[in-house]
Amino acid sequence: MDHDTWSLRALWNIYATDIFALWHTYRIPIILSTFAILITIRTILHLRVNRERVSDTPPPASPTLQAAKEKGPVEYLEKKTNGEKVPRRIVGGLKKKKSSEENLVPAEKKIQVLVFFSSLTTTTEKTAKVFTEGLAQCTKDITSSTSTIFLEPEILDLSYIDYDDYFINPPKADPEVQYFYLLIVPTYNIDTVLDNYLEHLQETHNDFRIDTAPLSPLLGYSVFGFGDREGWPTEEEGFCSQARDIDKWMAKLTGRKRAFPLGMGDPKTDAVERLREWKEGVEDTLRHIAETGSLGEGVAGSGDAVESDVEDVDDEDDVLFEEQKLAKRKVKEKKGDLNDLEDLGGSIPKAEDAEDEALEVDFTTYSKKPSTTTAVVKEMVPKNSPTYNSLTKQGYTIVGSHSGVKICRWTKSAMRGRGSCYKYSFYGIASHQCMETTPSLSCSNKCVFCWRHGTNPVGTTWRWTVDPPTSSSPASRQATTRKSKCYAECPACEQSALQKQ
Numbered sequence: 001m002d003h004d005t006w007s008l009r010a011l012w013n014i015y016a017t018d019i020f021a022l023w024h025t026y027r028i029p030i031i032l033s034t035f036a037i038l039i040t041i042r043t044i045l046h047l048r049v050n051r052e053r054v055s056d057t058p059p060p061a062s063p064t065l066q067a068a069k070e071k072g073p074v075e076y077l078e079k080k081t082n083g084e085k086v087p088r089r090i091v092g093g094l095k096k097k098k099s100s101e102e103n104l105v106p107a108e109k110k111i112q113v114l115v116f117f118s119s120l121t122t123t124t125e126k127t128a129k130v131f132t133e134g135l136a137q138c139t140k141d142i143t144s145s146t147s148t149i150f151l152e153p154e155i156l157d158l159s160y161i162d163y164d165d166y167f168i169n170p171p172k173a174d175p176e177v178q179y180f181y182l183l184i185v186p187t188y189n190i191d192t193v194l195d196n197y198l199e200h201l202q203e204t205h206n207d208f209r210i211d212t213a214p215l216s217p218l219l220g221y222s223v224f225g226f227g228d229r230e231g232w233p234t235e236e237e238g239f240c241s242q243a244r245d246i247d248k249w250m251a252k253l254t255g256r257k258r259a260f261p262l263g264m265g266d267p268k269t270d271a272v273e274r275l276r277e278w279k280e281g282v283e284d285t286l287r288h289i290a291e292t293g294s295l296g297e298g299v300a301g302s303g304d305a306v307e308s309d310v311e312d313v314d315d316e317d318d319v320l321f322e323e324q325k326l327a328k329r330k331v332k333e334k335k336g337d338l339n340d341l342e343d344l345g346g347s348i349p350k351a352e353d354a355e356d357e358a359l360e361v362d363f364t365t366y367s368k369k370p371s372t373t374t375a376v377v378k379e380m381v382p383k384n385s386p387t388y389n390s391l392t393k394q395g396y397t398i399v400g401s402h403s404g405v406k407i408c409r410w411t412k413s414a415m416r417g418r419g420s421c422y423k424y425s426f427y428g429i430a431s432h433q434c435m436e437t438t439p440s441l442s443c444s445n446k447c448v449f450c451w452r453h454g455t456n457p458v459g460t461t462w463r464w465t466v467d468p469p470t471s472s473s474p475a476s477r478q479a480t481t482r483k484s485k486c487y488a489e490c491p492a493c494e495q496s497a498l499q500k501q
C-alpha cells in the first residue's frame with residue numbers, strides 16, 4: 001500500500017513538472033487561442049439569437065404592394081409623366097407615425113385655423129372666403145368626432161393685419177389655443193403687399209435678436225398659390241413664384257412644419273381641381289392632428305423627391321433665387337446694357353474689354369503709373385436698373401444715385417412704443433429718432449449687425465459718379481422724415497414719438 005502511494009506521488013511529481021514546463025513555454029499561445037475560441041462562440045450565439053428573432057416575424061402578405069404603398073404617389077407620378085415636363089401637381093401627403101408612436105389619447109385642446117390671403121383683383125379673396133366656409137364645416141365634423149375642439153376658422157387679409165402680431169410669434173391671447181396657418185396668395189411681379197410680407201418673413205428669419213424659427217409653436221402651415229400660366233408658363237419663368245417663396249420662408253420660420261405640400265393653380269385652367277386636392281390634403285392633416293395631437297412626421301418637401309432634396313441642402317440663398325431670377329428676366333426683357341451692380345464679377349471683364357468703360361479706382365493699392373484712359377463714369381444705382389427696383393422693393397429710398405435711407409425695425413418698434421434696440425439700453429439713444437442712412441449703397445461687407453440686407457450692391461472699389469454732399473445729406477434727412485411721417489396714420493404709433501422724429 002505504502003509502496004503504491006509512493007510510486008503514484010513520484011509519477012504525479014513528474015507530470016506536474018512537465019505540465020508546469022509546458023505551461024511556461026506555451027502559456028501565451030494557449031491564452032490567446034482560448035480567447036479566440038470564446039469570442040467565436042459568443043459571436044455565433046449572438047448571430048443565432050438575432051436570426052431567430054427575425055424568423056419570428058410573419059412575412060408580409062404582399063411585399064410588392066407594401067413597398068409600392070410606402071413610396072407613395074410620387075413614384076406613380078414619375079412613371080406617368082415619363083420624364084416629360086408637366087405642371088406640378090400636389091403629390092405626397094402626411095407621413096403618419098406608426099400607431100405605437102402616436103399619442104392616441106390626446107388631451108383636450110383647442111385649435112384655431114387662420115386663413116391668410118392677399119388679393120388685388122379679388123379672385124383669391126373670393127376663393128379664400130368659399131374655402132374657409134367649407135373648411136369650417138369640416139372642422140365642425142372633426143370636433144364632433146374627436147376630443148379636439150376646432151374654433152371657427154378665421155380669414156385674414158394680409159393687407160390689413162400687423163405682421164408682427166402673427167408672423168413673429170403665433171398669437172398668445174389664449175394659451176390653450178394652438179394655431180394652424182393656411183396661406184392663399186396670388187403672385188404679382190409688380191409691387192404689392194406681398195413684397196412687404198415676404199420682406200417681413202425674411203427679416204424675421206434673419207433677425208439675430210430672435211430665434212430663426214419663432215413660428216415653431218404652430219401646429220403646421222400650408223400654402224396655396226394662384227398664378228397665370230399664359231403669362232408665366234413655367235415655374236422657372238415665375239409661375240406662382242411668390243407663393244413658392246412664402247412656402248420656403250414659412251418652412252424656415254416654423255422649423256419645417258409644412259403640413260401639406262404647396263398647391264398651385266391657374267384660375268383660367270386647373271385652379272378648381274388643384275384647390276380641391278389641396279383642401280382634401282389639408283383637411284386630412286387636420287383630422288390627423290385632432291386624432292393624434294401631432295403632424296406625424298410632417299411633409300419634408302412637396303412630395304416631389306427633387307424638391308425635397310433641394311430643400312435639404314438649401315440655405316438662405318434659395319429664397320432670394322426667385323427675386324434674382326426675376327431681376328434677370330427683367331434685364332433680358334429690356335435688353336439694355338445696364339450692369340447689375342450685384343453682379344460685379346460679370347461686369348468687370350466687360351469693363352476690361354471695352355475701352356470706353358469706366359475703370360475701377362482701387363483705393364487700397366498704389367499704382368506707379370497713373371492711368372491714361374478716360375473713364376466714363378456711371379451712376380451706381382440708376383433709376384431704371386434692376387438694383388434700383390430691388391432696393392426700393394426692400395424699403396430703401398434711394399437718395400441721389402448712391403445714397404439711401406431705410407427705417408429700421410427697431411425704429412418702427414420704438415414709434416409703436418414696443419421697445420428700443422440695445423443702443424437705448426446701453427447709451428440712451430432713442431430708436432424712434434434714428435436715421436438709418438448710408439452715403440454708399442454699395443458695400444463689400446455683410447456685417448451681422450448691419451441694418452441693410454445683404455442684397456445691396458457689393459463693391460470693394462468706387463467707380464461711379466459722386467453726388468455733391470451738400471445735396472445728398474439734406475435729401476437723406478428729408479427722405480427719412482417723409483418715410484417716418486407715413487407712420488402718422490398708424491394707430492399703434494405714439495404721437496409723442498412721431499413728433500420727435
Ligand SMILES: Cc1cc2nc3c(=O)[nH]c(=O)nc-3n(C[C@H](O)[C@H](O)[C@H](O)COP(=O)(O)O)c2cc1C
Nearest residue numbers: 119120121122123124186187188189227228239240
Ligand atoms: C400685373 C400682373 C402681374 C402678374 N404677375 C404674375 C407672375 O409673376 N406670376 C404668376 O404666376 N402670375 C402672375 N399674375 C397672375 C395673377 O397672379 C393671377 O391672375 C391671380 O389669379 C390674381 O389673383 P387676384 O385676383 O386675387 O389678385 C400677374 C397678374 C397681373 C395682373
